[in-house]
Amino acid sequence: MxxxxxxxxxxxxRFRISRFFLHGFLISMVLVWLFPLFWAVYSSLRxxxxxxxxxxxxxxxxxxxxxNYQNFxxxxxLPYYYLNTLVIAVPAVVLTLLLASMVAFACTQFSWRFNLxxxxxxxxxxxLPPQVIIVPLFRIYLNTPLPMLGSIDIGRFSFPLxxxxxxxxxxxxxxxxxxxxxxxxxxxxxxxxxxKTISKEITESAIVDGxxxxxxxxxxxxxxxxxxxxxxxTLLFTFIYNDFFWALLLMKTGDRRPITSALNNLQGxxxxxxxxxxxxxxxxxxxxxxVYIFLQKQFxxxxxxxxxxx
Amino acid sequence: xxxxxxxxxxREDSPEAGELVATRQGRxxxxxxxxxxxLMLMVGIPLLLDVxxxxxxxxxxxxxxxxxxxxxxxxxxxxxxGLKNYQFLFSGYTLFWPAFLHNVIWxxxxxxxxxxxxxxxxxxxxREMRGxxxxxxVFFLPVVLSLVIVGFIWELQFSPTEGFINNALGLVxxxxxxxWLGNPRINLYSVLIAVTWRHVGYIMVIYLAxxxxxxxxxxxxxxxxxxxxxxxxxxxVFPVMAPINVVVVVITAIEALRAFDIAFIINQxxxxxxxxxxxxxxxxxxxxxxxxxxxxxxxxxxxxxLGPIVIFLSRVMRTSS
Numbered sequence: 001m002x003x004x005x006x007x008x009x010x011x012x013x014r015f016r017i018s019r020f021f022l023h024g025f026l027i028s029m030v031l032v033w034l035f036p037l038f039w040a041v042y043s044s045l046r047x048x049x050x051x052x053x054x055x056x057x058x059x060x061x062x063x064x065x066x067x068n069y070q071n072f073x074x075x076x077x078l079p080y081y082y083l084n085t086l087v088i089a090v091p092a093v094v095l096t097l098l099l100a101s102m103v104a105f106a107c108t109q110f111s112w113r114f115n116l117x118x119x120x121x122x123x124x125x126x127x128l129p130p131q132v133i134i135v136p137l138f139r140i141y142l143n144t145p146l147p148m149l150g151s152i153d154i155g156r157f158s159f160p161l162x163x164x165x166x167x168x169x170x171x172x173x174x175x176x177x178x179x180x181x182x183x184x185x186x187x188x189x190x191x192x193x194x195x196k197t198i199s200k201e202i203t204e205s206a207i208v209d210g211x212x213x214x215x216x217x218x219x220x221x222x223x224x225x226x227x228x229x230x231x232x233x234t235l236l237f238t239f240i241y242n243d244f245f246w247a248l249l250l251m252k253t254g255d256r257r258p259i260t261s262a263l264n265n266l267q268g269x270x271x272x273x274x275x276x277x278x279x280x281x282x283x284x285x286x287x288x289x290x291v292y293i294f295l296q297k298q299f300x301x302x303x304x305x306x307x308x309x310x
Numbered sequence: 311x312x313x314x315x316x317x318x319x320x321r322e323d324s325p326e327a328g329e330l331v332a333t334r335q336g337r338x339x340x341x342x343x344x345x346x347x348x349l350m351l352m353v354g355i356p357l358l359l360d361v362x363x364x365x366x367x368x369x370x371x372x373x374x375x376x377x378x379x380x381x382x383x384x385x386x387x388x389x390x391x392g393l394k395n396y397q398f399l400f401s402g403y404t405l406f407w408p409a410f411l412h413n414v415i416w417x418x419x420x421x422x423x424x425x426x427x428x429x430x431x432x433x434x435x436x437r438e439m440r441g442x443x444x445x446x447x448v449f450f451l452p453v454v455l456s457l458v459i460v461g462f463i464w465e466l467q468f469s470p471t472e473g474f475i476n477n478a479l480g481l482v483x484x485x486x487x488x489x490w491l492g493n494p495r496i497n498l499y500s501v502l503i504a505v506t507w508r509h510v511g512y513i514m515v516i517y518l519a520x521x522x523x524x525x526x527x528x529x530x531x532x533x534x535x536x537x538x539x540x541x542x543x544x545x546x547v548f549p550v551m552a553p554i555n556v557v558v559v560v561i562t563a564i565e566a567l568r569a570f571d572i573a574f575i576i577n578q579x580x581x582x583x584x585x586x587x588x589x590x591x592x593x594x595x596x597x598x599x600x601x602x603x604x605x606x607x608x609x610x611x612x613x614x615x616l617g618p619i620v621i622f623l624s625r626v627m628r629t630s631s
Binding site: 019022023025026029030033034036037039040043055056057099100102103105106107110116118119120121122123124125127128129130131132133134135136137138139140177178180181182184185188207212213214217238241242243244245248249260261263264273274277278280281284285288289291292296299300303304306 | 341344345348349352353355356357359360361362363364365366367368370371374381431434435439441444445447448449450451452453454455456457458459462463464465466467469472473474477478507512515516519557560564567568570571574575586587590591594595601604605608609611612615618619622623626627
């Protein structure tokens with residue numbers, strides 16, 4: 001912007017030297033950061049016979065192949081576990097955004113006595129370590145009776161609409177629900193920070209014009225929040241995809257577990273060598289890496305919205 | 311209207327939502343009763359879920375921690391045993407203090423090594439320079455991965471005979487294998503290296519967003535006054551960044567207290583990788599089903615967590631009022 005500050009500093013020789021060291025440092029750090037991933041990809045692409053023959057620290061003699069991926073993909077019924085993740089994550093993200101945007105809307109667009117307290121209840125709930133609540137939560141999941149409403153069967157996998165054992169425990173619904181509850185706290189915090197920047201006058205004038213609050217929320221405020229909602233959807237999907245703990249705790253049927261949690265079970269059965277481990281880890285890492293490649297901006301926006309505003 | 315009253319239990323269970331008053335701004339008198347009820351439901355239903363599935367279990371954990379409940383039947387008065395769970399926890403249970411210490415080391419490592427490194431990366435990348443986007447993307451990459459995958463990726467580095475490190479150091483050939491993840495003296499630090507790989511990018515991204523919002527004229531003024539970059543950061547930028555600093559401290563603390571996945575993946579949190587979160591899970595969910603005792607550990611974890619949570623909330627309060 002200002003000509004005085006920008007131009008002379010570029011010409012100063014001391015500056016050039018420090019920049020040289022800066023790049024040197026950053027490039028060495030980049031190599032350190034990329035190496036574990038490179039090594040995982042490399043291992044995953046090597047047939048185990050080749051590794052055994054030449055040792056782990058060697059160039060491939062027989063070329064690289066996707067054979068480890070193929071084996072793991074087909075032997076471990078992997079597509080089903082991805083489907084498990086989708087069955088949990090998609091409704092969870094949609095519901096979380098609906099609930100959180102309702103709370104954020106009511107607490108930021110209207111002044112009432114306890115709106116700050118409400119926001120704090122949600123925020124604090126999200127910050128608790130999950131293990132603090134698991135003991136009673138486990139009881140709730142074992143003792144809440146639910147009606148059975150049939151299921152959709154795909155191969156040996158069955159997706160109950162609600163539950164197939166009259167409980168929340170060991171059900172897609174149960175895992176989805178706890179994600180919704182936990183993430184609503186986080187999403188409420190972020191969305192309310194975002195909605196605070198929307199002028200209250202928009203809501204006020206809509207009310208004067210006779211619009212109902214539901215309409216204002218859905219037709220006026222939510223469209224204005226589209227960037228924040230897109231960012232949160234990306235972030236929440238990745239969080240839920242990456243969840244290990246809840247599905248491990250709240251499901252006992254291994255076949256029902258979403259992909260990230262299932263990996264732990266599959267470990268004993270299929271990971272007979274390091275190259276297989278690498279292929280398995282890479283297969284599970286692919287969706288988050290796609291998010292990283294195509295939705296990095298949204299992901300970062302989701303992470304930083306909560307911390308920089310408000 | 312009659313239809314709406316049938317769905318109001320959500321509101322009655324959540325007294326906060328019942329107090330929808332908009333009197334301070336005169337204009338809000340125009341809210342109809344219907345609109346007011348809708349708003350109460352919009353807050354009440356999510357609040358009810360939050361209370362039932364998070365806050366009620368939190369309170370129950372505290373109550374259960376004073377009992378010897380084993381998960382069978384109802385909790386009765388005869389189950390209450392006072393502070394015995396805590397006495398046993400502090401003096402008899404050999405895993406508690408190691409787990410506590412591991413959480414403390416975890417926190418210290420993140421706070422003194424990983425978080426400062428993330429801040430350093432952010433400061434170094436907060437400038438007009440070739441390749442900034444590339445550097446940032448690389449450091450950020452591990453953040454999208456779960457700690458489970460991070461664990462698997464680093465097992466390929468650390469594993470005793472098949473891992474890269476021991477092979478690269480020639481330890482496999484010479485037979486002096488270091489068991490990075492198995493030796494209880496060092497495995498916590500091996501895991502922390504893997505955790506750092508992910509944590510640094512997370513902190514970097516958050517700090518970088520904060521740095522971008524610092525008024526550039528502050529820096530220019532410092533430059534004109536002859537301050538070098540290090541002085542400018544510590545004397546000008548760092549104090550202005552106070553709100554972000556709080557967020558970073560809170561994130562660091564919460565991450566350390568929540569640690570579970572990676573230790574569980576490596577060896578189920580045994581043999582040097584015990585953590586409070588893992589002790590809670592093992593005691594209360596496994597066959598042993600020591601619900602009361604597990605709850606006592608949960609209460610300890612809760613008490614520690616209240617520190618960062620209160621710090622964070624007081625900051626939210628300050629900026630909102």
